Amino acid sequence: MEMLSGAEMVVRSLQDEGIEHIFGYPGGSVLDIYDAIFQSSDIEHFLVRHEQAAVHMADAYSRTTGKVGTVLVTAGPGATNCITGIATAYMDSIPLVVLSGQVPTNWIGDDAFQETDMIGVSRPVVKHSFLCRTAQEIPIAIKKAFYLASTGRPGPVVVDLPKDVQNPLLKFPYEYPESVELRSYSPTLRGHKGQIKRALAALLGAKKPVLYVGGGAVISNASKQVTELAEKLNLPVTNTLMGLGAFSGTHKQNIGMLGMHGTYEANLSMHNADLIFAVGARFDDRVTNNVEKFCPNAKVMHIDIDPTSISKNIHVDLPIVGSVEVVLQQMLDLIAETQASNDGEKIAHWWKQIEEWRAKECLAYQPSNSHIKPQQVIEELYKVTNGDAIIASDVGQHQMFAANYYPFKEPRQWINSGGLGTMGFGLPAAIGCKIARPDKPVCCVTGDGSIQMNIQELSTCMQYNIPIVIVLLNNRSLGMVKQWQKMFYGGRQSHSYMDSVPDFVKLAEAYNHIGIKVDKIEELQPALERAFELKERVVFLDVAIDPEEHVYPMQIKFGSMEDMYLSKTEKTDA
Amino acid sequence: MRSIISVLLENESGALSRVVGLFSQRGYNIESLTVSPTNDKTLSRMTITTEVTDLASLEQMMKQLHKLVDVLRVSELTEGAHVERELMLIKIRTITNEAREEVKRCSDIYRGQIVDITQNLYTIQLSGICSKLDAFISTIEETSEIVEVVRSGVCGIARGEKALRG
Numbered sequence: 001m002e003m004l005s006g007a008e009m010v011v012r013s014l015q016d017e018g019i020e021h022i023f024g025y026p027g028g029s030v031l032d033i034y035d036a037i038f039q040s041s042d043i044e045h046f047l048v049r050h051e052q053a054a055v056h057m058a059d060a061y062s063r064t065t066g067k068v069g070t071v072l073v074t075a076g077p078g079a080t081n082c083i084t085g086i087a088t089a090y091m092d093s094i095p096l097v098v099l100s101g102q103v104p105t106n107w108i109g110d111d112a113f114q115e116t117d118m119i120g121v122s123r124p125v126v127k128h129s130f131l132c133r134t135a136q137e138i139p140i141a142i143k144k145a146f147y148l149a150s151t152g153r154p155g156p157v158v159v160d161l162p163k164d165v166q167n168p169l170l171k172f173p174y175e176y177p178e179s180v181e182l183r184s185y186s187p188t189l190r191g192h193k194g195q196i197k198r199a200l201a202a203l204l205g206a207k208k209p210v211l212y213v214g215g216g217a218v219i220s221n222a223s224k225q226v227t228e229l230a231e232k233l234n235l236p237v238t239n240t241l242m243g244l245g246a247f248s249g250t251h252k253q254n255i256g257m258l259g260m261h262g263t264y265e266a267n268l269s270m271h272n273a274d275l276i277f278a279v280g281a282r283f284d285d286r287v288t289n290n291v292e293k294f295c296p297n298a299k300v301m302h303i304d305i306d307p308t309s310i311s312k313n314i315h316v317d318l319p320i321v322g323s324v325e326v327v328l329q330q331m332l333d334l335i336a337e338t339q340a341s342n343d344g345e346k347i348a349h350w351w352k353q354i355e356e357w358r359a360k361e362c363l364a365y366q367p368s369n370s371h372i373k374p375q376q377v378i379e380e381l382y383k384v385t386n387g388d389a390i391i392a393s394d395v396g397q398h399q400m401f402a403a404n405y406y407p408f409k410e411p412r413q414w415i416n417s418g419g420l421g422t423m424g425f426g427l428p429a430a431i432g433c434k435i436a437r438p439d440k441p442v443c444c445v446t447g448d449g450s451i452q453m454n455i456q457e458l459s460t461c462m463q464y465n466i467p468i469v470i471v472l473l474n475n476r477s478l479g480m481v482k483q484w485q486k487m488f489y490g491g492r493q494s495h496s497y498m499d500s501v502p503d504f505v506k507l508a509e510a511y512n513h514i515g516i517k518v519d520k521i522e523e524l525q526p527a528l529e530r531a532f533e534l535k536e537r538v539v540f541l542d543v544a545i546d547p548e549e550h551v552y553p554m555q556i557k558f559g560s561m562e563d564m565y566l567s568k569t570e571k572t573d574a
Numbered sequence: 575m576r577s578i579i580s581v582l583l584e585n586e587s588g589a590l591s592r593v594v595g596l597f598s599q600r601g602y603n604i605e606s607l608t609v610s611p612t613n614d615k616t617l618s619r620m621t622i623t624t625e626v627t628d629l630a631s632l633e634q635m636m637k638q639l640h641k642l643v644d645v646l647r648v649s650e651l652t653e654g655a656h657v658e659r660e661l662m663l664i665k666i667r668t669i670t671n672e673a674r675e676e677v678k679r680c681s682d683i684y685r686g687q688i689v690d691i692t693q694n695l696y697t698i699q700l701s702g703i704c705s706k707l708d709a710f711i712s713t714i715e716e717t718s719e720i721v722e723v724v725r726s727g728v729c730g731i732a733r734g735e736k737a738l739r740g
Contacts, residue, residue, distance in 0.1 A: 119588060120591070123591065123592065123595050124595060124599045127643065128643040128644075129588070131587075131588070148643060182643065183646060183740065184583070184584055184643060184644055184645055184646040185643050306641065307637045307640070307641070308634065308637040308638050308641050311630065311633070311634070312634055315630070
């Protein structure tokens with residue numbers, strides 16, 4: 001059998017797992033692993049400028065491809081810098097393996113230099129974690145880590161690797177396991193037949209059904225099944241922020257995003273529905289508004305691979321535990337088998353109602369002569385990219401504008417931190433997307449607050465020549481915070497105004513990128529066109545937008561789903 | 575309402591902290607927790623007693639426990655016939671003969687055992703359901719000074735065929 005050191009085992013295990021790209025930052029506790037990487041040509045390593053960004057890159061790489069993202073960092077600060085990234089992935093169920101260095105085993109607990117209890121610190125935000133106490137444990141721990149990260153409800157897994165365990169001088173027999181089995185872990189993939197039958201019967205009998213599609217449909221690659229089911233039964237479909245693209249945003253049955261900044265038609269359809277079919281969604285508080293007033297007349301059905309998501313926030317009448325893709329396929333097979341169909345007339349009546357709500361055009365806005373509206377920027381971005389770009393968003397108003405004004409045609413086209421809402425996600429995420437899909441145009445939509453949280457990654461772009469387009473919606477303030485302060489805090493803008501934003505054009509140029517300032521509406525389209533024509537360069541568009549613009553619709557706190565502000569002056573009747 | 579949850583989990587370092595972490599992270603309370611390896615040394619058996627507001631939160635708690643990768647089985651004991659026991663060691667200061675006799679008498683009534691004696695101290699071992707141990711403490715408190723009390727927390731098992739096995 002081949003003899004390898006612990007450090008070599010780490011690298012070989014990654015190779016044997018089929019890992020092609022890894023994001024990381026070296027340091028004392030992982031020098032041996034980095035040395036092993038240096039001597040291996042199979043894995044491409046990307047050196048970041050901050051470990052948090054490495055995790056976001058791996059995360060977005062995973063969101064774009066469905067593969068597991070891989071990160072390598074050193075002990076102590078290297079490891080703790082990853083925590084925000086790991087928590088981001090955890091909240092959105094993204095499969096990651098984070099390999100962290102650790103002080104030698106005999107120093108653990110001694111407050112050694114750069115010692116942190118990474119297993120302890122990361123525990124609340126990982127799916128599982130491993131501490132390897134011997135080199136021989138490494139291949140099996142890494143195999144288990146990738147298995148756990150990618151199966152069931154995916155999530156991040158940490159593998160902590162003490163320095164002595166990596167010792168390049170001590171060699172042990174190496175074998176990478178073909179497969180692993182854990183007696184305490186067996187996620188349910190197939191749905192209960194009886195439940196599926198009952199769910200289908202309920203769908204066929206419903207007068208006012210809504211298909212509520214979340215991130216689980218993206219993760220389980222169920223876009224085809226979702227679309228087929230929706231089309232077969234002529235169901236209105238609403239996507240969550242995490243589900244955008246799972247059902248095409250350009251499909252006529254798409255009624256838009258739901259929830260806090262969802263469309264009028266999506267939120268009213270939910271509120272008035274008699275049947276809600278939740279598919280890989282988790283009734284997040286940003287969706288339901290006040291749970292006491294949630295969809296009073298609806299029977300709720302729910303497919304989720306994670307039983308804890310079912311009946312957590314909202315009581316579910318008909319639960320189905322399983323993978324969205326598998327369960328929906330079972331349901332489609334049942335439809336084909338029984339030649340089932342629903343009452344077209346009842347559904348037509350429901351659609352008529354929905355079309356009336358849709359006619360309100362809740363996303364319409366007032367263009368202005370003096371200011372560029374953020375909505376215009378996203379609409380123009382859609383036109384210039386033909387709706388085909390991967391959009392990696394940061395967090396804030398710009399995120400909601402991108403979600404509502406760029407109809408995503410495909411799953412894995414919209415990359416954002418939905419659950420944790422991590423500012424600083426966008427730029428490293430865009431880099432991860434571009435590495436995963438060099439063939440696709442990748443655009444980071446960001447704000448002047450968010451971009452400055454991980455702006456150092458412009459340097460990573462420079463080093464590896466990763467040509468992304470950055471569209472900064474610059475309102476010189478923390479827009480979403482300011483919107484809340486204007487609406488609910490008497491307009492007191494406590495620390496949400498940034499009078500000292502840098503000259504982003506010069507900043508981009510400092511990193512040898514192209515910076516373009518856009519102040520006037522007529523400059524917008526040519527600037528965007530130029531940005532996407534320059535395929536070999538990073539282009540940073542600093543777009544000055546109307547600083548007073550708010551995101552609407554917006555649900556009214558403590559209300560039901562249908563209670564919304566529709567503009568600064570208008571709200572729903574309730 | 576009071577619940578007793580039995581958990582069968584991998585006997586591995588970190589497994590206990592994951593369970594305890596889950597409780598604090600999700601805002602669940604733990605009234606008592608006992609854990610020890612089973613006859614199969616690769617497994618640990620844990621008994622958790624907790625207060626829950628309703629059945630839905632109990633169900634959510636059990637699902638969350640089951641979601642932990644280390645956990646094999648989870649079951650609730652109070653919904654069926656079960657046996658629960660807690661062990662208490664209690665050290666009592668007994669200066670007079672009279673007090674010593676009173677402690678001995680109480681201990682006998684509660685079917686306790688005196689496991690250590692010094693000139694002025696009796697240490698008594700007592701097992702039973704929580705309320706029995708509580709009652710013993712209040713009885714003793716009336717006549718003697720309690721020096722220290724250590725209680726194991728509840729251990730529980732289902733009656734009959736029902737079993738939690740790997």
